Amino acid sequence: MKIWLGLLYGILVALLMIMGTWWVYYLTSETKARTESELQKLTNDRLHAAFLIQTEPQVRAEPERWLAEPFPDLIFVRGPEGSLNAQVDPEVKAAILERDRHTRRMFLSEGLFFILLLIAGTFILIHAWRSEVSYKQARELFMTAATHEFKTPLASLRLYAETLARRELKDSDRIRIQDRMIEDVIRLEDLVNDILSVSAADMFASGHGGVLDLEEECRLVLDDLAAFAAENRAVMNLEAESGTNIRGHRLPLALVLRNLLVNAVQHSPRPVNVTVKVIPGKDRHRVVVMDDGPGIPRRLQDRVFECFYTGRLDGRFSGTGLGLYLVRRNMEMLGGEVELTSEPDQGAVFTLSFPARQAD
Structure with missing residues (x-):
C-alpha cells in the first residue's frame, strides 16, 4: 500500500513541477508579448505624429498643443534648421522595459520557489519515511534481542525448577541450584530495569x-x-x-x-x-x-x-x-x-x- 502511495505522490509531484514550469513559461511569454506590443504602439504613435507634423501646418507650428493629449508618451524636438521630430519619451520606454524585467524576475522567482518547495517537501517526506523505517527496524531488532535475552534465564529457571522437583537430589546440589536460580532472577531483574531505562531515555529525547x-x-x-x-x-x-x-x-x-x-x-x-x-x-x-x-x-x-x-x-x-x-x-x-x-x-x-x- 505504501509503495502505491509513494508512486502516486511521485506522479503528483512530477505533474505539479511540469505544470509549474509551463505556467512560468506561459506568464513570461505573455509578459514579453505585452512589452513588445507596447513598444510597437509607441513606434506607431511616433510614425503617426510624424505624419501629422509633415501634413498639418498648424500641428507643425504648435505640436504640444495638438499632439500632447493623443500622444502623451511622445516628445517633440526641433532640429538646428527648424525641423521638428517626434520621438518616444526615453523615460516611458525605460519604464516599460524595467517593468518587463521586474515581472519576468517575479514569475521566475515564484516558479523557482514553488519547485524548490516541492523538492524540499519531497526530501522531508523521504527522510521521515526512512526514519520511520529505521525506527521500526531498530525496534524489531531490539524486541527480538530482548526476547532472546529473556528466554535464556527463563529456560534455565524452568530446568532448575524441574531438577529441584526430584526427590533423590542431594542437599548440596539443591543449594547450588537455588543459588543459580537466584542469579538468573537477578539477571532478569537487571534486564527489566535496563529495558525500562531505554523507555525512560525516549521520554527525555526532546x-x-x-x-x-x-x-x-x-x-x-x-x-x-x-x-x-x-x-x-x-x-x-x-x-x-x-x-x-x-x-x-x-x-x-x-x-x-x-x-x-x-x-x-x-x-x-x-x-x-x-x-x-x-x-x-x-x-x-x-x-x-x-x-x-x-x-x-x-x-x-x-x-x-x-x-x-x-x-x-x-x-x-x-x-x-x-x-x-x-x-x-x-x-x-x-x-x-x-x-x-x-x-x-x-x-x-x-x-x-x-x-x-x-x-x-
Missing part, C-alpha cells in the same frame, strides 16, 4: 532540561551507590572542581554515571578501586571514570557499546548488554560524547564530554 552541576550530580550518584560499593568491596573516589555546569535532564545523566560505575565494579576483581574525575573546560566539561579492572581489548572497544552485546571479559559477569549501550545513547541525547581508552590488565577509562553551560 527538550533541553535545566542546568546541572556535574560535581553535585556525581556526588549524588556515588552516595546512592554507597551500599552497592560496600557489598562488593569497592572504593569509589570523587575528584571534582567547581564550575562545571551543563544543560540537560538529571535522569539520563544519572543513568550514564550509574551504569559506568556499576559496570566498573562488576567487571573488576575484588577489591575494586574506581575514580571519578570532574574536569572543567572553557567549551566542554569532562567526567572521567577510571577503574583498575582487567581492561577491554581494543578489538572489543567499539562493540561494547552495541545493544545486547555481552562479552565475557573475566568470566564472572556477563550483564544484560544494555549498560554501555544506554551510556552512549543518553550521552548523545545530552549533546555529549563518550570515549573509551583501555589496555589489557590496565583498567578502563571512560571519558564523558559535555557542552559547557553557564548557570542561570
